[in-house]
Amino acid sequence: MQEQKNVALVTGSSSGIGFETSLLLARTGFHTYASMRNLEKSKNITEIANTEKLPLQVVQLDVNDGRSVKDAIDKIVAEKDRIDILVNNAGYGLFGSLEDISIEEVKAQFETNFFGVIRVTQQVLPVMRKQNSRCTIVNVSSVGGRIGVPILSAYQSTKFALEGLSESMSYELEPFGIRVVIIEPGFIRTNIINSSTSAKKALDPKSPYFSLMQKVENHFKSMMENASSPPEEVARVILKALTSENPQLRYTVGNDAATIVQARMNMPDEEFRKMVIQNFSS
Numbered sequence: 001m002q003e004q005k006n007v008a009l010v011t012g013s014s015s016g017i018g019f020e021t022s023l024l025l026a027r028t029g030f031h032t033y034a035s036m037r038n039l040e041k042s043k044n045i046t047e048i049a050n051t052e053k054l055p056l057q058v059v060q061l062d063v064n065d066g067r068s069v070k071d072a073i074d075k076i077v078a079e080k081d082r083i084d085i086l087v088n089n090a091g092y093g094l095f096g097s098l099e100d101i102s103i104e105e106v107k108a109q110f111e112t113n114f115f116g117v118i119r120v121t122q123q124v125l126p127v128m129r130k131q132n133s134r135c136t137i138v139n140v141s142s143v144g145g146r147i148g149v150p151i152l153s154a155y156q157s158t159k160f161a162l163e164g165l166s167e168s169m170s171y172e173l174e175p176f177g178i179r180v181v182i183i184e185p186g187f188i189r190t191n192i193i194n195s196s197t198s199a200k201k202a203l204d205p206k207s208p209y210f211s212l213m214q215k216v217e218n219h220f221k222s223m224m225e226n227a228s229s230p231p232e233e234v235a236r237v238i239l240k241a242l243t244s245e246n247p248q249l250r251y252t253v254g255n256d257a258a259t260i261v262q263a264r265m266n267m268p269d270e271e272f273r274k275m276v277i278q279n280f281s282s
Helices: 016-028 043-052 066-080 103-131 153-176 210-225 231-243 255-266 269-280
Strands: 007-010 031-036 056-060 085-088 135-140 178-185 250-253
Touching: 007 016, 007 066, 016 031, 016 043, 016 056, 016 085, 016 231, 031 066, 043 056, 056 066, 066 103, 085 103, 103 135, 103 153, 103 178, 135 153, 135 231, 153 178, 178 231, 178 255, 210 269, 231 250, 250 255, 255 269
Parallel strands: 007 031, 007 085, 031 056, 085 135, 135 178, 178 250
Antiparallel strands: none
């Protein structure tokens, strides 16, 4: 059990991975701030926390809003005077071919999935550095941060960017005792499909990519519905990394994620391309 003085902040905690991670950290003894953009979605996690008497508080935090981020961090520091763990989890998916996605839609995707991570992390880092104690930043990426697939070019790009950001940060922060961990889930049984969006032009049957769009969307929906890994599995891997003496930089979650990453590393590009085409386009 961790002492309750250890404070964790988790973004995107209203459902899925963030929801389960917040609960698991609180159950393990971390004083956990489960943050979310819309507090109206906090009922479930609040009821569980109250029933189990968990050290968990809900806090409003919109990763796209600098003022919201600052207010949330200021509140936590005022109450606890520390932040030991940051789990950057907030994000959403955007379906559509590159030609069909507007610049505004791409920017919105990056605003949440990439710049949102930067915005929160930059506010937390001065707090962590001053503590002069072991702290950890967990960035929830995706197996999509290691491979490209059709119709998800914007989403995959945000995760590729997050991987590069995280790896670079790890060198900068190590001298301060701050560790960086990247979590790469595969298909997880969450409602991310419901919270995902499609580019407006991609929904037009006249789009030259409409048929491919339908195939990829249906493939993803099927894989998510039949995924063997629940969000609790991701939460357990995050906890494992947080409680490890020497955590890895990257952790894949789910057998499918490990298989895909290994295939990408070991297969020639052309062979891997054929596999992706067979899975997503045929």
